[in-house]
Every structure is written in C-alpha cells, then in structure tokens.
Amino acid sequence: MINMGVISKLAMKTDTKIVMVVVDGLGGLPDPETNLTELESARKPNIDALMKKSVCGLIDPVGLGITPGSGPSHLALFGYNPLEHEIGRGVLEALGIGFDLERTDVAARGNFCTVDSEGRVIDRRAGRIETEKTKELCKLLEDIKVDGAEVIIKPGKIHRFVVIFRGEGLSGNVTDSDPQKEGKFPKTVEALTPDAEKTARCVNEFIAKAKAILADKHPANMLLLRGFAKHPNIPTMGEIFKLTPAAIATYPMYRGVARLVGMDVIPTGTTIEDEFRTLEENYGRYDFFYVHVKETDSSGEDGKFQRRVEIIEELDRSIPRLTALDPDVIIITGDHSTPARLKAHSWHPVPILLYSRWCRPDGISSFGERECRLGSLGRFPSLGVMPLAMANALKLMKYGA
C-alpha cells in the first residue's frame, strides 16, 4: 500500500522543513545482564522529551527477516523501493569519494593485493599499505589504455581505490576478479549477460596491463576488482518529492548515497556536534536534511555495546540544537539494526520516532525498541517513512475527491 508514484503526484513545494536523523545500525539486542538494548540503556533525556510529543513504531528496511546493506536500507528511508533500485558497491564507493559519476559509467571497488610468484593471492590487502602509497600506485596505472573504454582510477583510503570504466555500451553485469580467499588465483572477469561482454573484455585487458605495471611493486604487486556496477539512474528526491534536500554525513559512502538521490552534500566536520552545527548554519537553505550518525554501526560491528550507548548519549546532547531550530518534522531512526551482540548488520526492525505538531502523541516516554512496538505507527516498511514525513510536513495534496 505504499505507492511512490502516487506520493510523487501529490507532493508539493512548501516552506515546511523535515530533518531526518539516521543513526546507523540503531536497533540492538538486549544485554543478557540488564535485559536492555543499547538504545534502552542510554541516558537520553532530550530524545525522551521529544518522544513524549511524538509517535513511534518499528520499521523494516527491506523486508521481514532481511538483513540489509547500507545502500538498500538508506534508499528505502529516502523513499526508493530497494527491491527495484539497486546500487552496486562500486557505484557507492565512487560516489563516496566525491567522484562525479556519469550515467553510463561502470565503477568497481579495487584493492591492491600481494600475489606469490605463481600469481596466487597471499594477502588480499597488500599489508594494508599506506594511503600515500596507494596514491602513487594509482598514478602509475592512470596511463593504461584499453580498447573501447576510458579508464579512470581514484585512490581511496589505505589499500583501496575505485576504477571507473567510461564509454558507451558498458554494463555492470560482470563477475569479480577478487577470489575472496587467500591462496586462490585472481579470477578472470566474466560477462553475466550478453550485453556485458564488452565490459568483461575491457576489464580483463585493464587487469592484465595493471599486473605488468605492478609486477615489481611488492607487496602491492597485483590488484583485485569487485562490485562492478553502473549508475542506477534513479530520479532525484527533488523530482519525486519537490524537496531541496541536503545531506550532512561524516563518511564518504553515505554522502555518496545522498548524492545519488540528488541531495546537496554539505561539508561538515568529524563529530556529531559538528554535524548539528552544520545543520544550524545551513538551516535556511534547504527544506529536507538527512543527518547521518555513523559510529553506532561501526561500534556494533566491533561488538562494543557500551560504545554504542555512549554514541547515542552523545547524539542526545546535540538534540537541543535540533529542537531549537523547530523543524516541522523530526525523524530519529536507523537504516537497519547492528546489535553489538551479533557484531553485524541484522534483520531486526528499527525503532522510529516521528515528531510533528500534527501527530497524535503516543504518550510513550522513552525511545526504545520495546516501547516502539506500542507506538501508533505500528510496524511498517522503511519505504513508508518519506510519505509520513511529507504528510506531517503538510507537503502532500489530497488524493481523489
């Protein structure tokens, strides 16, 4: 019952403002000692005060039981059906380093690796060589020419880089060269569909030439490519929702997803406080803000329950800056769950708080996973978040007579 085509027809430009705070991996699991999740354990007086004036519920990013990656879970929050729109990892990486991807480009994640004298991969990360070294090596590979496509190489952090193949008739439907395991040979890249044969040829030619150049550059004497993907060519949030959206995020990948859906990415610092200061400084210029809090996810993946609690408490200290701006709609939620006990993304539904002066407050006094199951928003797909935000900001016209 969430039809974004209909929402798009009803959307109208108004002066009201929406702020969506995405706390990465927000949903957690209870600590066996206290029986409280990370969110339930955190002292967060400001978020809880906002909760009393808000409605809440639980969202499923992609579907019941599905553990999503960051791409699909963010797309859903931004109003794009993640089962219809796929963002390949290569595209995410390219956008994340700020590369201006063209709509026909195919991008892949690359990393330098170490191979033995027979060509077997013995270290998939080439000893995690320094970022400076990666820049030097990418410089060397820049001059490689392949038949039928331009090749662009952009260094990333430590041993990582991005390769973009630019030209007509390219496709992302090719296999990885990365064997994923040490002790194996790099794989020949293969077309998964007939229209990808040219791409596979270009990529294999590039890899062969790079191999020759890198041969004497031990430990970075080879490279591996994976996650080939073409720009997904999706309509922008401006087109769909008639919003002028901006993203405030400290990490490249999230800035990348935001850019993909047409958000302006506003430069910011490295802390949550920096992000909310950036929000304050740019509040007049946009009508939709996506504010991303990263470390709840990374500390979840590291199994650091207490660190997750601390990040939520750190976020809470910045909430008065947000509420002082008095946005028409405030949403606090996550893209998915990353329980510290699981040390990984998970399928658990994610708590969501929605404040607007037009909501019927649920009378719930603390924002937590178990409280949210009692909220009036019920349990619904993340794809429904944008329609609700738009409605509460009075940005949707009536449907039918």
Place this chain on the structure above:
Amino acid sequence: MINMGVISKLAMKTDTKIVMVVVDGLGGLPDPETNLTELESARKPNIDALMKKSVCGLIDPVGLGITPGSGPSHLALFGYNPLEHEIGRGVLEALGIGFDLERTDVAARGNFCTVDSEGRVIDRRAGRIETEKTKELCKLLEDIKVDGAEVIIKPGKIHRFVVIFRGEGLSGNVTDSDPQKEGKFPKTVEALTPDAEKTARCVNEFIAKAKAILADKHPANMLLLRGFAKHPNIPTMGEIFKLTPAAIATYPMYRGVARLVGMDVIPTGTTIEDEFRTLEENYGRYDFFYVHVKETDSSGEDGKFQRRVEIIEELDRSIPRLTALDPDVIIITGDHSTPARLKAHSWHPVPILLYSRWCRPDGISSFGERECRLGSLGRFPSLGVMPLAMANALKLMKYGA
C-alpha cells in the same frame, strides 16, 4: 498482502449479517488543553461497552501518509483498491442525486456563475442562487442539442447541477471549464487523450449554447463544468462478496458511492436516529448494511472540535438500537480522519472497532485513537476491513486443503 481476488473466490452466501458504521472523518487530533482527541473526549458508554467485547486497530485508507478524498476512502472500506479504481467527481455527484448512470456516460459537476460584460468570472457561485432558481435554469438548458451525444441536466442544491453526456465513444479525459479563480475567463475544454476529442467537442458546443441561453439571466449568466468522469465500471459487492448490501446515508455523495458498488440505497431521514430506525425497519432484507454518519466530517472541516464530540455522543445514543438487532459483525470506523485542529481531511490512521462473537476481545475498555494502537488488529490498510468482516461473519471458505 490483501488479495481481493482470493477473497472473492472464498466468499459464500450465508444468513449472517454485517453492519458497518462509517463515521465520516472519525480520526482526530488531541485538544492541546486536554490532550484528548474528539473521540477520546466523547462520553460514549454504549460504544465503549461494545469495545470491551471487540477487537480494535488503526486503518490507513489509501496508504501511509496519504490524505484521501471521500471516494477512494469509501472504496477501500468496501473492499476495492482505491489505487486501481478511480471515481471521478462528476460520477460521484451524478450518483449522489440518484441519477441512474449508464456505463458509457460521462458526468461533470456544474455550477452557475456570474460573468462580467467581457465574460470574466466575477462570482463562481452566482451569489449561491436558490435551489428553485437552479431548477428553473436547468429546465431551460434541457433542450440543448449537441452533435454526437445526448445531454442530460439534473439540478442539485443551491447553484450546483450535474451534466451527463450520453453516447458512444465518450471519455472523461477532458479538462475543466472552471478556471477555479475569479477574474479569469471560463476555459475551453480540452481533450487530454486522443479518444477524448469527441467529448471535448460536445462539451464546448454545449457550453456555447448554454452561454447564449443564460446571457440575460444575471446573476446566473454563465456556467462552469468540472470533474468530468466516466462510470468506473467496477464489479458489485454482490459479485465479489456474494452479499446483498444496503446503504443508509443522509448525504447524496455517499449514497452515490454505495450505488456504484451495487448497494441498494434505502431512503432515510436526516438524523442519526432516523438512520438507525431505517436499519431496524429493513434489517431482515439485507445481509450487509453500510450506515454513514456525515457530520463528524463537516464539523471537522469547520474546525468545530466540540461539535464533533457531540455527534459521536449522538451516535452513541443510537448504538443500543444496533446491538439489539444482534448482528453477527459490527464495525465502527471512519473513512479517513478530519481533525478539527487541521480543518481538513488528513492522513492520520483511523480507529476501527470490530465486534463478532468470534473475535478475541482485546480487553480495551474505551474506543479511541490511542487505545486502538494497542489493539490486536494492529495497523492495516482499510482494504483489509471487508475480508475481516466476511471472516468474522463466517462467510469465507477455507483457502487450500
């Protein structure tokens, strides 16, 4: 997740009876002083007594965040996906005045207006001329002949009327002649699709001839047409659910929607009490009753919180007449929300109460928006109401072996 095709195959005729009371615009928003909504504020001992034996939940008429018009929100309650079936305003109006629309007819809303000497609209409602005057003027227009279609004109209330174009090859895909603003000229009606060109020609010919007839009838010296629409040709509730349904409604438009889905419209009076007396008198003749309470919506649009409370209390006083009939299933819900604070239809989910001897009572003692979020029905699309009603009336066979 609601497949009406499956429901239709499982439906069977039985002696059990369903009464669906649709309290128009039932959902509200809390009064800032009391923190209670209109429904939560009302003293309604009979509804609350029924609630104790019932299940409850919250329904979304069209989709999360979508504010529906009366047409789509009623269709959903009657088991028709409002995104698949569209009822144009003209059709609603024609059905509402009891006009027996044929399946090829195109109908439009009309109103008399005042134009200045150059033809600019200076009063879109012609000073809201009296109903009697509108009848006289419609009589004058009855003789207009246009090439390719029969034209039928039916007066409505005050300055309003309905025009029906009858003939082969007509389409509702034409623009309005109503410029919607005073100071503008009436617009030429244009075809939106090639198959609507004949219709546009007929309509413009009619308007030109009417203009000549009305020229000296100031203040009603011109007419405006809008909401052109063809009969949607949807299957009846008899066909889908094997029901013999009846509608009891005081307002034309709701009788119109009911007629569209194949209900018998039973004449009734003007009050809620009249409607329940009509229900008593006709209880033996049908197995499904739609009882419509209008004024909760109109008082919501007027911003009259207390009036909404009073109408709910008035409804409550008629509930013993309903429960005395001992229907197998009783539903009390709304087609959408119309919070007095918003003075308009809204996207907020609508409380629903479902009584049957086969439900697992939720143990909730008062019917209200915030109580309903705790009900076992959860939050679900209005389209699910008919399957639940049918199941609770033991009118659905088992699916599969």
